[in-house]
Amino acid sequence: MNPAELTHTIVFYGLALVSIVAALLVVTVKRIFRAAVALATVLVCGAGFYILLDYDFIAGIQLLVYVGGIVILIVFAVMLTSSLEDTEIRPSKSRKALGIISSLGFLATALIAFQSTSFPLSAPTPEQPxxxxxxxxxxxxxxxxxxxxxxxxxxxxxxxxxxxxxxxxxxxxxxxxxxxxxxxxxxxxxxx
Amino acid sequence: MSFVPGLFHWLCLSTILFSIGLYGVMTRRNAVGVLMSVELLLNSAAMNFLIFNHFAAKPFIDGAVMALFIIAVAAAEAVVAMALFVAIFRSRKTVDVTQIDTLKG
Amino acid sequence: MLENLLTHSAFEILTLSDRAAQALAENPWEAAGYTLLALGGTGAFLSLLGMALIYVERKVAAHFQCRLGPMRVGWHGMLQSIADALKLLQKEDIIPEKADKLLFFLAPVFSIIATVLALIIIPMSPSLQVVDLNIGVIFISAVGGFGVLGILLAGWSSNNKWSLLGAMRAGAQFISYEISVTLSLLVITLLAGSLQLSEIVQSQQDGWWIWRGHIVGVVAFFVFIISSTAELNRPPFDLPEAESELTGGFHTEYSGLRFSFFFLAEFINMFIASALGATLFFGGWMPFHIGGFETFNSIMDLIPPGLWFAGKTAFIVFLMMWVRWTFPRLRVDQLMRLEWKFLLPVGFINLFAAATIVLTKLYFFPGQ
Structure with a gap:
């Protein structure tokens, strides 16, 4: 493994860890404003992923539109509709179970599908425009x-x-x- | 299996993010929280377009164009959703999705 | 050396990240040295520049009001900022009882990170730039979003109605004026044909865009300077911290070190906006050139590029201070009317005109 590949791998797993933890916070944190901050983290990590995939321009647009626009709009929505002391009531057990089952079911199905499909990959290092x-x-x-x-x-x-x-x-x-x-x-x- | 991120690793990542978003959409009670979970879903869908574009269609960039479209649609959706939340909050003083049920018979 | 300066090879771009990447293969320690230099240099530059700008602001304000300003600490009060910084550091760091502590802590960090991220891509001279991103213009307007997110966090987590109102004003103001800033940046992007800041600077080798792009360039510059003043929450657009209405706005509850982070970020953001304006409209570190007048150009090249950059940036900073101490504060409705009913249409028409001018090559020195 050459140094470039090694850094690429380390950055990938680091960003993946951060974005998955932040995504979990987005859906579970009781204070809705903190969830918005976690969402901003996920989206910034998303821009990092796009840079890893060599789409710098899309990463820039992601930062500009998502962090500069959408997250701020969401923060506005939070500010207009709730107050600092508001905490969300926990979802009921049945709803939670339903959510876990359906999301895990989706995850398992998709992973099995990815594992069993052979995608027509392009050559290892084709020309990028x-x-x-x-x-x-x-x-x-x-x-x-x-x-x-x-x-x-x-x-x-x-x-x-x-x-x-x-x-x-x-x-x-x-x-x-x-x-x-x-x-x-x-x-x-x-x-x- | 190698640890160098290949197509499968990337797809795992975007699928995990998608299923976390799915869980959020199903369990969040605050409408703004539901909107955030939807943003997670849209973000992982855009990522999927870029992943497939990177690994399976490299000289072309149609996947990147699709990702741009998704970002634009997400922006439009957030604007409308925020307007709706403000209007609902003004008349009902709550944005809890389980409380907004006047259409229920 | 002199010969080197007289030819254009003196303007070879070599950023610190390029140097580090070049050295990485042969000598990792050298690469680490460049990285440390970039980090430490940015940090030192940030704090020194912040203090200098605060001093200059006070002096300019004083002379506009026919007084002397700070005169006691050091020669003409030169050391006043250092004394103030020491005083701020000693102050008690108060966290309100009912604040959201985590977000209260994160808010100034967001602000200062946004500032540092924007600072590292400013080309101060051919060899004095930390990274040279190929999406520079987009990046610099994207990181502004982090800064305003920090302000929104501060306003929310303080659990104070003045803070919340100030933060909401800041957010609304930022997303409104961001459109105008981006539109005027796009005009220069069209003229220069690149999003990369170093390439935009080099595209001005025959002259700066503000006069090569004639009407379009001047209009874009004015839209840029008005809307970036508004984005920076500086007077006359300082509604988010209007002290007569909102005590201190979003930073009402902040004190000591955390407050100084916001204060520093605000002043450095002013520098960044000025540096961006200087880079896009006045050629950045590019000396004053007129295409074809080689003798004149080589005389202009005798002044080092870093000095050109500093001079242009200082000019725009002075312009912003002049505006600050001349105009009264706007009301919220006037602020929004200015943006949506005046600057935005002007920006769109200007962008359209710029596209036409680029297509028909009606600007000065179109080159090849």
Missing amino acids: SDVALEIGRKLLGYGSDGYVLPFEIISLLLLSAVIGAIVVARNPLKKSSDLSGQSEQSDGSAT
Whole structure:
């Protein structure tokens, strides 16, 4: 094992350990805000995995969108809907058992399937496109058999409708003023 | 079996993360917690696309494009979910998914 | 040496991580030395720069208000920051009784880690950069998210309503203005054709983007400077810690060393924003060049690149301080209106114009 491979292996197992422990915390911790911090850890480890797989650009986007956007939105949702002393009530025993059985069942089935399937692997060190970001840009806006311009446009429509829908849903119907002042009052109500 | 991470190791990792997320979706009572578990599921799905792209389709990068799409969908989903939580909390003063059952007959 | 400086080979990029990687195969100790140098250098730079910036801020503020500022400790108060740092370290470290202790502890750590991560990819001169990531621009706006996560953690875990309100304002402000910052960074990315900071610097060999990109470059610079001031929570956008409304905002409950972490991160973030602005719009360490005027360019090359970088960054830092002590604080609704109804449309139109200009090669010195 050469040094590069050794570091690759060590980093893989280290990140895997951290992200699995953090993922377990996300689903079990009683204080919901701590779960959000654990989620941020899992997502940062995810970016680390993407770098290990040579997709630096996707790792950057993961950090930018997930940590800079989604986690902060989730933290906002926590701040608006619960207070520091709130702890989640434990799930009932039957529900817990159901969850464990189904997730372990899924895990076992998937692992058996992976073990018994021989995937058509590509050659050990094939050429990676020199500039992944450039290549992704070409794909996203290309049309024809290998372009994704239609899904790209649909995603942009989806995002637009999500933003408009979110404003419509979250707006306080009782208030005529801008929805931002409504939001800050909401937070005040949940803090006290 | 070697310990150098190959396709199987990577798939194990993403599957473990997925099943942890599945457990969270089934057991979390707080709606924000359910949303977080869904984010775990989406993240491991995106990782799966990249894993297969890395090991089985290296010169092409279609898997990376799919991962980008998943990240975009996750962002849209988080925005809508947060708006819904705020609206539900405003009218019902709770985001416990077991308490929000007015549609139950 | 002089000959070396006069030719462009003086601008060979050699980051500390490159040096470490090169040395790893032959001499692991040398690689370890470079790693230690990078870590220790970043740490020392962080604390010294923080203290220097605090001193400069106080002096600039004082002169804007026709007073002298700190004058007692050392020559013209030069040692005032050190005295203040020592005082802060001696203070009692208070943790509120009902705080979430774990998160209360983690919050300043998040803030300072985000700052360090952003600092290591700034190219200060061709050989003074710790790592040179190929996704530099994306990375630097991504780690900003960690910083604001630290602020949100602080506000939440303090169990204080002023902290919570300040943190929520900071979060809302950050995600709003992040869009404008990214849009203006994308303009320069389009012009330079790269996300890597060192390549962006080298793409300005014929001139800085702020004048080569004429209208587009200037508009992008103004959008950048306004929205990054807002992202940094500096006045006139300091609503998250508006002391007349929220006592201290998110750091109300913090004291001693933990408070100094937030304070340091805030000032270093100002440096990082200025350095990023200098790198993208004013050519970073690249001397003032005009394509084709070789004699003029070689005279400009006599000034070492590190000095160019420091000068440009200092200029933008001064600009931010000037703004701080000139304008009154905005209200929340004015803040949001500025972003969503003014800066965002301007940013989008500017990005569109930049794409057109790049396609038609209407900027100065398009090269090949």
